Amino acid sequence: MQHRVDDDRSRGSSSIGRERPASPSGSGAGPDGADPFLLRLRLLTGLDDAEIRAIEQLYGTPRTVRPRTELFADGEEARRIHVLLDGWACRYRLLADGRRQITAVMIPGDLCDLDALYLEADDSAVATITACTLAVIDVAGLRTLVREQPRIGEALGWLGAVENAILAERNACLGRLSAREHLAHLLCEMMIRQTLVGKATADRFALPLTQEDIADVLGLTAVHVNRVLQGLRSGGLIAQRQQWVTVSDWLGLRDVASFRPNYLHLEGLDGAGRGRAVAPWSVATTP
Amino acid sequence: MQHRVDDDRSRGSSSIGRERPASPSGSGAGPDGADPFLLRLRLLTGLDDAEIRAIEQLYGTPRTVRPRTELFADGEEARRIHVLLDGWACRYRLLADGRRQITAVMIPGDLCDLDALYLEADDSAVATITACTLAVIDVAGLRTLVREQPRIGEALGWLGAVENAILAERNACLGRLSAREHLAHLLCEMMIRQTLVGKATADRFALPLTQEDIADVLGLTAVHVNRVLQGLRSGGLIAQRQQWVTVSDWLGLRDVASFRPNYLHLEGLDGAGRGRAVAPWSVATTP
DNA sequence: CGCCTGGTTGACGCTATTCAAAAGTCGTGG
DNA sequence: CCACGACTTTTGAATAGCGTCAACCAGGCG
Numbered sequence: 001m002q003h004r005v006d007d008d009r010s011r012g013s014s015s016i017g018r019e020r021p022a023s024p025s026g027s028g029a030g031p032d033g034a035d036p037f038l039l040r041l042r043l044l045t046g047l048d049d050a051e052i053r054a055i056e057q058l059y060g061t062p063r064t065v066r067p068r069t070e071l072f073a074d075g076e077e078a079r080r081i082h083v084l085l086d087g088w089a090c091r092y093r094l095l096a097d098g099r100r101q102i103t104a105v106m107i108p109g110d111l112c113d114l115d116a117l118y119l120e121a122d123d124s125a126v127a128t129i130t131a132c133t134l135a136v137i138d139v140a141g142l143r144t145l146v147r148e149q150p151r152i153g154e155a156l157g158w159l160g161a162v163e164n165a166i167l168a169e170r171n172a173c174l175g176r177l178s179a180r181e182h183l184a185h186l187l188c189e190m191m192i193r194q195t196l197v198g199k200a201t202a203d204r205f206a207l208p209l210t211q212e213d214i215a216d217v218l219g220l221t222a223v224h225v226n227r228v229l230q231g232l233r234s235g236g237l238i239a240q241r242q243q244w245v246t247v248s249d250w251l252g253l254r255d256v257a258s259f260r261p262n263y264l265h266l267e268g269l270d271g272a273g274r275g276r277a278v279a280p281w282s283v284a285t286t287p
Numbered sequence: 288m289q290h291r292v293d294d295d296r297s298r299g300s301s302s303i304g305r306e307r308p309a310s311p312s313g314s315g316a317g318p319d320g321a322d323p324f325l326l327r328l329r330l331l332t333g334l335d336d337a338e339i340r341a342i343e344q345l346y347g348t349p350r351t352v353r354p355r356t357e358l359f360a361d362g363e364e365a366r367r368i369h370v371l372l373d374g375w376a377c378r379y380r381l382l383a384d385g386r387r388q389i390t391a392v393m394i395p396g397d398l399c400d401l402d403a404l405y406l407e408a409d410d411s412a413v414a415t416i417t418a419c420t421l422a423v424i425d426v427a428g429l430r431t432l433v434r435e436q437p438r439i440g441e442a443l444g445w446l447g448a449v450e451n452a453i454l455a456e457r458n459a460c461l462g463r464l465s466a467r468e469h470l471a472h473l474l475c476e477m478m479i480r481q482t483l484v485g486k487a488t489a490d491r492f493a494l495p496l497t498q499e500d501i502a503d504v505l506g507l508t509a510v511h512v513n514r515v516l517q518g519l520r521s522g523g524l525i526a527q528r529q530q531w532v533t534v535s536d537w538l539g540l541r542d543v544a545s546f547r548p549n550y551l552h553l554e555g556l557d558g559a560g561r562g563r564a565v566a567p568w569s570v571a572t573t574p
Numbered sequence: 575c576g577c578c579t580g581g582t583t584g585a586c587g588c589t590a591t592t593c594a595a596a597a598g599t600c601g602t603g604g
Numbered sequence: 605c606c607a608c609g610a611c612t613t614t615t616g617a618a619t620a621g622c623g624t625c626a627a628c629c630a631g632g633c634g
Binding site: 091093095096099100101103104114115117118119120121123124143146147150151153154156157158160161162163164165167168169170171172174175176216218219258262263265267 | 378380382383386387388390391401402404405406407408410411430433434437438440441443444445447448449450451452454455456457458459461462463503505506545549550552554
Binding site: 178179220221223224227228242 | 589590591592593599
């Protein structure tokens, strides 16, 4: 029961998995050389540099994890919080009979398990999709920091509230959208989120999810995801090559999903952001 | 554009709606005479009496709202947080074409809009189902309280994390359960939550949701909910009379849903609770 | 007494699932 | 370099679950 660093139990030992090349327009960890989580905190919450640094000082030695590996499978590691610095991961629930529902897709800058700050028992699992590098924060340390600096607690509360809004949105999608609508919605969301961390160009982003992963996000089967993807492709809305998705018709895709990015709560950005171009989703609505 | 106190815009003005009698085993606001929200905080978070009282002192004059009424339809009232003291309400998202997804069913002791503490924009609406009485808390006041007493902030973070877990669970249900499984799951959850606030007997609780409401929780149509309900009834799992649901076969219902109450995060209770009998869901698992 | 909301029923159609198998893709080992 | 093995994607046909439409019933309230 030692702590392990890098093993791979979810697939055969030969599944190193295909990696995709580094980000299209970034050089690794994120813009400005800062890590994407702290950058996001600074852009979207009111935290100042000193507060950001205080959080950074809680970082333990980063951990790199192979693709398709479950994080903290042994419940004991719940005493840590993981910041996803690079790669893709997902949070999911597994039913007794093997059915899986992915409840969150995580990309650089996301917290994997904020709930560990407040809850004892962990009711969902987290696994990597690609190779990932994670910063590890000790829960006890973060708790005392929050106690000393309530503004940091507020920022974490904000993060939690946004996670909440995203979950509620996906709830609505799962319950009320058709497969086509829902898939388009997912693609819109990933396009925006990838852009925000500097990992997308104006119309392309990497999507390392398999069709089975997508199915587990959308509550469908992989077979049906395949067919619906073909529908979007043949409609000229997207194109795919390997793991890259090209959004050929953003407005069309957005309309299929009736996508509105409110629930992502990006209202700290307003086109200013960093030096990047104004996001495509901020263009005027269709007539 | 004055603030109104009690109007009813979502239905015709003649829809006072049928009220159900007071709680089966309680005398109104909740046990101990305390309100169910503060009681829940005391039982499940580590807050002491002084901290609970500090929260209570933020309560403004309570508001009573008629059934089927939208709360704070005008976005400006987001500067307040609402504690549901009595009655049923729900949080939902409305799509452009009228489709509705209920993302949370709220009963006494629940917060209607914790997210208002952290977020500016509100992306979901809240409406009453029955007549409700709400305590109103000013956001600014709560923010300063949280800043002065970080333990209160932590308790609110805990509440948010539990909401999160509940949303994730419903995500999994929406995505991966059949209609029958999901409906059984909902009934299990409501049975437990009603019991916790002293509004259920050993095997019965009031369910003022219409079949259309249930459909909007489960992501189904009212017609199909009707048929699935009949399936549960004819299988001897439940019985219904008016708004009362009798769970005739708890273990059976639990097994249909594969229900496990982890996600409700009741791990502060352990049968001790108040003077109430040990909950039925804590009995041994089936062989 | 008649209306209105909510519950019930039936026939039919569509969406997504299931099962099965073929056709890439990529990494690995000979 | 080529061939093998494990995934992943793609395709087809048959099926099941749930939605749609429409009508009818039941109870509470004015």
